[in-house]
Amino acid sequence: MKCVDDYRLKFGKQELVPIMIGGMGVDISTVDLALEAARLGGIGHISDAMVKTVSDRRYNTKFVKAKLQLYKHNVANPDKSAVQFDIGRLIEATHLHVDAAMSAKKGSGLVFINCMEKLTMNAPKETLRARLRAALDAGIDGITLAAGLHLGSFALIEDHPRFRDAKLGIIVSSLRALQLFLKKTSRLNRLPDYIVVEGPLAGGHLGFGMDWAQYDLATIVAEIAQYLRAEHLDIPLIPAGGIFTGSDAAAFLEAGAAAVQVATRFTVTKECGLPDPVKQEYFKASEEQIVVNQISPTGYPMRMLSNSPAIGDGIRPNCEAYGYLLDASGNCSYITAYNREVAAHPGARRVSVMDKTCLCTQMRNFELWTCGHLTYRLKDTTRRDEDGSYRLLTAEHVFRDYQFSRDNRIALPE
Numbered sequence: 001m002k003c004v005d006d007y008r009l010k011f012g013k014q015e016l017v018p019i020m021i022g023g024m025g026v027d028i029s030t031v032d033l034a035l036e037a038a039r040l041g042g043i044g045h046i047s048d049a050m051v052k053t054v055s056d057r058r059y060n061t062k063f064v065k066a067k068l069q070l071y072k073h074n075v076a077n078p079d080k081s082a083v084q085f086d087i088g089r090l091i092e093a094t095h096l097h098v099d100a101a102m103s104a105k106k107g108s109g110l111v112f113i114n115c116m117e118k119l120t121m122n123a124p125k126e127t128l129r130a131r132l133r134a135a136l137d138a139g140i141d142g143i144t145l146a147a148g149l150h151l152g153s154f155a156l157i158e159d160h161p162r163f164r165d166a167k168l169g170i171i172v173s174s175l176r177a178l179q180l181f182l183k184k185t186s187r188l189n190r191l192p193d194y195i196v197v198e199g200p201l202a203g204g205h206l207g208f209g210m211d212w213a214q215y216d217l218a219t220i221v222a223e224i225a226q227y228l229r230a231e232h233l234d235i236p237l238i239p240a241g242g243i244f245t246g247s248d249a250a251a252f253l254e255a256g257a258a259a260v261q262v263a264t265r266f267t268v269t270k271e272c273g274l275p276d277p278v279k280q281e282y283f284k285a286s287e288e289q290i291v292v293n294q295i296s297p298t299g300y301p302m303r304m305l306s307n308s309p310a311i312g313d314g315i316r317p318n319c320e321a322y323g324y325l326l327d328a329s330g331n332c333s334y335i336t337a338y339n340r341e342v343a344a345h346p347g348a349r350r351v352s353v354m355d356k357t358c359l360c361t362q363m364r365n366f367e368l369w370t371c372g373h374l375t376y377r378l379k380d381t382t383r384r385d386e387d388g389s390y391r392l393l394t395a396e397h398v399f400r401d402y403q404f405s406r407d408n409r410i411a412l413p414e
């Protein structure tokens with residue numbers, strides 16, 4: 001049986017190890033993790049989700065404080081339409097984050113940024129345009145458009161000098177979504193350089209309804225591949241979601257995929273941004289604890305551990321500081337749910353909100369433990385130390401295990 005290393009992802013003349021580590025916001029796929037993938041000859045992702053918060057934590061800026069200061073007067077107001085992002089600061093934060101990755105990059109691989117389009121930030125078009133252009137200006141190798149496929153995104157950067165040289169990719173979960181995107185962008189004469197096909201077992205938000213379990217990644221990939229062949233479109237396909245071993249990956253490559261996108265196995269690496277105690281929760285998880293629910297205000301189902309502290313936590317919306325999910329008119333379904341509970345429990349010091357979560361605050365604080373469906377298998381990828389804790393892996397170890405393993409074997413750490 002072949003292994004992943006028998007294949008290469010070809011971008012023009014460039015040849016890469018066909019392993020892409022998927023973007024994981026908020027700063028779960030860190031610069032360090034992305035740099036390891038690039039050093040080893042593959043592709044890593046940073047994420048631009050809540051980039052001002054990430055910048056404060058990583059680069060000693062004070063963006064969040066400045067925004068909160070400006071809108072402090074609005075904290076008790078349920079109407080958040082006045083809370084706007086300062087575009088200049090958004091650009092500055094994106095620059096800092098991208099530059100931290102690109103200036104440290106070594107090796108023959110690439111670093112991309114995952115751009116979650118559902119972060120509508122009270123001004124969807126303007127903020128997305130700023131984020132995309134700033135990432136290109138700061139020298140990112142490529143951009144992956146994720147969650148909420150904004151059909152007009154390519155047009156937001158069509159006049160950017162790097163529009164045709166940077167790698168631009170999209171994530172879709174169905175042939176229909178791809179067809180819509182291609183139709184919408186046809187006038188730009190600019191195809192995506194790669195298509196990540198994300199199946200129902202992935203982490204984060206899902207491109208499926210609550211009937212996700214009825215879908216199957218291999219079937220969707222085959223359907224899309226057939227369509228591309230019929231249309232004479234030669235675009236690399238990159239399946240994602242539930243590809244847990246090198247052999248799983250090699251099977252997709254053998255069937256014609258150009259590379260694979262993986263994430264869950266890297267959540268328990270030293271380079272991953274989750275706090276160490278949370279990594280232990282991922283290791284410990286049982287299959288029953290991995291649930292898909294609808295508490296994300298984005299409107300997409302999301303997969304997470306059922307013991308995530310975020311579930312039911314009725315904290316006050318923190319849009320003056322964050323506000324990344326405010327739609328074009330300043331609404332977020334968590335605000336509605338929170339206000340409903342407050343009205344139903346007059347005088348209560350704290351309310352519980354079960355149907356929605358304050359995604360910004362919870363993701364920022366690593367209290368919402370989003371994960372892939374196969375997280376329950378992570379315990380089989382390492383050893384346990386004497387104190388009972390699971391040993392963290394290095395990104396290099398996991399990357400090389402994907403690259404070289406055969407026969408469904410998983411290499412344990414030394």
Ligand SMILES: Cc1cc2nc3c(=O)[nH]c(=O)nc-3n(C[C@H](O)[C@H](O)[C@H](O)COP(=O)(O)O)c2cc1C
Nearest residue numbers: 022023024025146202203204241242262263264372
């Ligand atoms: C913890 C975690 C966070 C994620 N966050 C994002 C995200 O912010 N944006 C995105 O497009 N995909 C996100 N994903 C999806 C991954 O990028 C990837 O496509 C998918 O999880 C691959 O499947 P696997 O985890 O089974 O390997 C996330 C996945 C995980 C595990």
